Amino acid sequence: MxxxxxxxxxxxxxxxxxxxxxxxxxxxxxxxxxxxxxxxxxxxxxxxxxYKIRGAFNAMRKQPDQDLFVCASAGNHAQGVAFMCKQLGKRGVIFMPVTTPQQKIQKTRMFGGSQIEIHLTGDYFDDTLAAAQDWCASQGGHFLSPFDDDxxxxxxxxxxxxxxxxxxxxxxxxxxxxxxxxxxxxxxxxxxxxxxxxxxxxxxxxxxxxxxxxxxxxxxxxxxxxxxxxxxxxxxxxxxxxxxxxxxxxxxxxxxxxxxxxxxxxxxxxxxxxxxxxxxxxxxxxxxxxxxxxxxxxxxxxxxxxxxxxxxxxKERAQRYSGIKKYLLLRLPQRPGALKEFLNILGPEDDIARFEYLKKSARNFGTVLIGIETKKPENFRRIFDRLDSSGMAFTDITNDETLAQFLI
The missing domain is CATH 3.40.50.1100 (Rossmann fold)
Structure with a gap:
């Protein structure tokens, strides 16, 4: 110690x-x-x-005779290594997934300048990591792990x-x-x-x-x-x-x-x-x-x-977690005035964030995806009670991961 x-x-x-x-x-x-x-x-x-700059600095400081450092990263580690390559005059080769956002690629390039080169390889990080390690083994550089390194x-x-x-x-x-x-x-x-x-x-x-x-x-x-x-x-x-x-x-x-x-x-x-x-x-x-x-x-x-x-x-995820935004599948009667009846269910603190017909082919009812934002989570109890009283069938899909991936 x-x-x-x-x-x-x-x-x-x-x-x-x-x-x-x-x-x-x-x-x-x-x-x-x-x-x-x-x-x-x-x-x-x-x-x-x-904080990634700290580990990159220390690992490179302890390899004074090494000129080539290789890493795999889609974010902070890449930027830390790039920054230190420029500061210490070392050559860096950074492997990033093909799916890495351009903003992160540009920042890495900005920090490293002419001291680094970036290889975009693989759709997933595991593929990128394997490619970086294989390249490093063939070129004789020092592989710089983001965390598994003393x-x-x-x-x-x-x-x-x-x-x-x-x-x-x-x-x-x-x-x-x-x-x-x-x-x-x-x-x-x-x-x-x-x-x-x-x-x-x-x-x-x-x-x-x-x-x-x-x-x-x-x-x-x-x-x-x-x-x-x-x-x-x-x-x-x-x-x-x-x-x-x-x-x-x-x-x-x-x-x-x-x-x-x-x-x-x-x-x-x-x-x-x-x-x-x-x-x-x-x-x-x-x-x-x-x-x-x-x-x-x-x-x-x-x-x-x-x-x-x-x-x-x-913001969306924060609102859903806090209980002030929910998504419902609403069975809306296909008759004049039905939408107005639904709107009258909402209170002064409630707002419609999304309204989309998913199915209008049925003669009597249509399915609507509706997103509702409100000021206080307890407002939803009132909304649900009023929907039940009106006879409008609904399903709360806010926490249904499968449906949310396709619909929200």
Whole structure:
């Protein structure tokens, strides 16, 4: 432990030649809401808007004689590696899936400049990763894993070093998002028993929870890629070796829709842009009230590389989770005045967000897809009661994943 802490301090000091420490900011809104001193460790304010620059820097720093670095990534890791290639004068070859949004490709290119080349290969990340590793083996470069690498883990531990220095002491709790486990294992290992570390994962990528249950890293059957910065199908071997004794209650799993509520609130109220993975730690505060009241808590906001083209989807998911937006399949009688009767069911706080006939061929009834937004979730009880009283048949499909994929 003493060697790891010392090495992480050395890495942190070396980073200061390239980029400053990210801010540790007390958040008044969250502190008052949860009755605790809540600080945000703003990794979203690093030069590449995520903590990935730390691991990339440290791993490359420890390979001074290596001129070629290879990685596979569709996002933050690619940008961290590209930035450091330009800073250190190294050559980088970055493999990205063909499906990677142009915004991410352009940012990676901007950070790396002439020091990097980008290969678009494979529709899925596993195919991209295999192509990158094969290319690296044939060319003799150093493959830089985003998380399953001792030097990367040590570099990410610099977050803990900075927290302690900025706060002047160890916090009571640190809440860490988990993807492949590089950052969470590094920070938790550096703090050791001095700090209670809590780990949070998206429901569709709960690879730490699965590994703890199995006693080893296991591949998830399915991964929901919405929380792309933490949507990892299998935690790294090296990170898991450091996290394998984590108590099960210390691992929190949050739904993707729920995470969206924090993204929207942080943006609208605080002016903080967080990507889905970056919002994980903040949203988890609501699940640990009994532990954190009156304590000092640090939430690591791991990244802010948010594509604003996703904002309508994020808002939609947040509204659905909060219960203020629902989608119904409504059987509407095919007669004059029927639509007006339905509209009279709605109250002053209700609004129609979508109205689409799905089937009008029946003589007596037509099926309508209708989206309703309202101010308070309890308003839907009134709407449903009025629909029942009027004899209008309806089905709430808001949480029906299969229908939602095709219709919403």
């Amino acid at each position: 003493s060697d790891f802490r010392s090495d992480a301090r050395t890495a942190t000091q070396a980073m200061r030649d390239v980029f400053p420490a990210t801010p540790l900011q007390r958040n008044v809104l969250l502190s008052e809401r949860f009755g605790a001193d809540i600080y945000l460790k703003r990794e979203d304010l690093s030069p590449v808007r995520s 030097d990367v883990i040590e570099g990410q531990a610099s977050i803990a070093v900075e927290i302690q220095e900025q706060l002047g002491r160890a916090p009571d709790h640190v809440i860490l998002p988990v993807g492949g486990g590089g950052m969470s294992s590094g920070v938790a290992t550096w703090f050791g028993d001095d700090v209670h570390c809590l780990f949070t994962e998206p429901q569709g990528g709960a690879c730490l929870k699965a590994a703890l249950s199995a006693g080893r890293p296991v591949a998830l059957d399915r991964v929901d890629t919405f929380v792309d910065g933490a949507a990892v199908g299998k935690i790294g071997e090296k990170p898991f070796s450091l996290l394998q004794n984590t108590p099960a209650p210390d691992v929190l799993t949050l739904s993707e829709d729920r995470i969206c509520t924090t993204i929207i609130e942080m943006l609208n109220v605080e002016g903080i842009v967080l990507e889905p993975a970056g919002a994980l730690a903040v949203e988890a505060l609501g699940d640990v009230l009994s532990w954190i009241r009156g304590k000092t808590v640090v939430c690591v906001t791991s990244g802010g590389n948010f594509d604003f083209e996703r904002l309508p989807e994020v």
